[in-house]
Amino acid sequence: MLWRAPAIALLALILGFVGLSLQALPAHAATCVPDATTGCVQGIVKTSAGDPASGVGLTLTGKGASEDTTTDENGRWSFPITQEGTYEVALDTATLPEGQFPRATDTRSVEVALFESASALFPLTDDPDAAATPTAPGSGETAGSGSGEATPGDDEATTTTKPSATNAFSWPRFWQQAASGLRMGLLLALGAVGLSLVFGTTGLSNFAHAEMLSMGGILAFLAMQLTGNIWLSGALVVVVMAAFGWVQDAVLWKPLRKRRLSLTQMMIVSIGFSIVLQNIFQFFFGANILRIDSSTPKTVTLAGITLTVQSYVAMGIALVAIIAVALVMKYTRFGRATRAVADNRPLAEASGIDVDRVIRSVWTVGVALAGLSGVLLGLVLNGIAWNTGWHYLLLLFAAVILGGIGTTFGAIVGALIIGLVIEMANIWLPGDLKHAAALLILIVVLLVRPQGLFGRKERIG
Numbered sequence: 001m002l003w004r005a006p007a008i009a010l011l012a013l014i015l016g017f018v019g020l021s022l023q024a025l026p027a028h029a030a031t032c033v034p035d036a037t038t039g040c041v042q043g044i045v046k047t048s049a050g051d052p053a054s055g056v057g058l059t060l061t062g063k064g065a066s067e068d069t070t071t072d073e074n075g076r077w078s079f080p081i082t083q084e085g086t087y088e089v090a091l092d093t094a095t096l097p098e099g100q101f102p103r104a105t106d107t108r109s110v111e112v113a114l115f116e117s118a119s120a121l122f123p124l125t126d127d128p129d130a131a132a133t134p135t136a137p138g139s140g141e142t143a144g145s146g147s148g149e150a151t152p153g154d155d156e157a158t159t160t161t162k163p164s165a166t167n168a169f170s171w172p173r174f175w176q177q178a179a180s181g182l183r184m185g186l187l188l189a190l191g192a193v194g195l196s197l198v199f200g201t202t203g204l205s206n207f208a209h210a211e212m213l214s215m216g217g218i219l220a221f222l223a224m225q226l227t228g229n230i231w232l233s234g235a236l237v238v239v240v241m242a243a244f245g246w247v248q249d250a251v252l253w254k255p256l257r258k259r260r261l262s263l264t265q266m267m268i269v270s271i272g273f274s275i276v277l278q279n280i281f282q283f284f285f286g287a288n289i290l291r292i293d294s295s296t297p298k299t300v301t302l303a304g305i306t307l308t309v310q311s312y313v314a315m316g317i318a319l320v321a322i323i324a325v326a327l328v329m330k331y332t333r334f335g336r337a338t339r340a341v342a343d344n345r346p347l348a349e350a351s352g353i354d355v356d357r358v359i360r361s362v363w364t365v366g367v368a369l370a371g372l373s374g375v376l377l378g379l380v381l382n383g384i385a386w387n388t389g390w391h392y393l394l395l396l397f398a399a400v401i402l403g404g405i406g407t408t409f410g411a412i413v414g415a416l417i418i419g420l421v422i423e424m425a426n427i428w429l430p431g432d433l434k435h436a437a438a439l440l441i442l443i444v445v446l447l448v449r450p451q452g453l454f455g456r457k458e459r460i461g
Helices: 004-024 152-159 171-202 209-227 230-258 263-285 309-331 333-343 345-350 355-380 388-403 408-427 431-448
Strands: 039-044 057-062 065-070 076-081 085-091 107-112 117-119 299-302 305-308
Touching: 039 085, 039 107, 057 076, 065 076, 076 085, 107 117, 171 209, 171 305, 171 309, 171 333, 171 355, 171 388, 171 408, 209 230, 209 263, 209 355, 209 388, 230 263, 230 355, 299 309, 305 309, 309 333, 309 355, 309 408, 333 345, 333 355, 345 355, 355 388, 388 408, 388 431, 408 431
Parallel strands: 039 117
Antiparallel strands: 039 076, 057 065, 057 085, 085 107, 299 305
């Protein structure tokens, strides 16, 4: 059959990447457990919005020891020690997420004994004016010990050093959050476009689409081990993901359509496919944060807005890709055919359009865009994990539904709105409610306009 040769080639590529992964994987982050010969210095680093800060570097010194570690996907870190005494933990501020600063201190001293745990807390803020001044080595504040968890006294002692600006409004913070929201919206748009196109042409709500983001980021990590060039790695990932989308439709979705499975059955298959992919990612990579670019991110301030160089580049690439998709959908024959199939499939088929070919192309383009989104997310977030895509699944669906299901332009606008609402909600709301704010906007809009911003009214019944 026509799809066998590309399928075999793609399988060889994937097996090659898997073989490389077995050699390139970093060691699993060890969890420190105190015993008669071991003590633990540990803690957790969270952003000002309350989200885990992964990939943040810390250094432990004292008793002739000097060790380095990074926070895991939950923001946790730990150091095992074999001699009781006083140790100093220093936070590497260069590895903090963009727009985040240590609120009280970047260095802490801890007293720890064997068979015990000591915690060192590093609260973060997004207000540069409330940031702590760098601490000279040896003058760090004393952290709590015993349980290894944050105690009210420890946190209070830290936060009273400088006033918290978590819910304080200021114009510099407003524009900083707006820039972060625009960045998030652009990256969500890349994934939402593919999800919307697939639904528009097939009617399928593909729950496995978010795993294409994770796969794109993971393949970028592996490609960097092979090439060492981020641009070449990104291009390879887009090509491989496009091929995976082509084969995915040829091997899985087209046969199911030919068997006339209902959309509900196919949606359940997509959920199962998503779970399978997640388990494969977790089996090979565990809970590791895979850093595509291992270099320390550099920040650039433009018009008072501070973002990493990777963020600016990612936003530029995403914007170019989105404009290209919009132009293709508006002015090319493929775009007109895709819109015709989405509007009325039987009529499009009767007018001579090869519907199966259009759907195959949509799967190819949609998965390639999702893979590109995963690469850019991995650069912006300073790492990718096996479940990164799953965290963004609800936001992708929210963007598609808000803009109007099945419309490319609606998915783009919906993603931008969702991204802006998520980030700007941090100005007034606790970080735990930022996703709830975006979904509340979605509900309000759908109450007023059930078809979404760019959807068409349809009569049911």
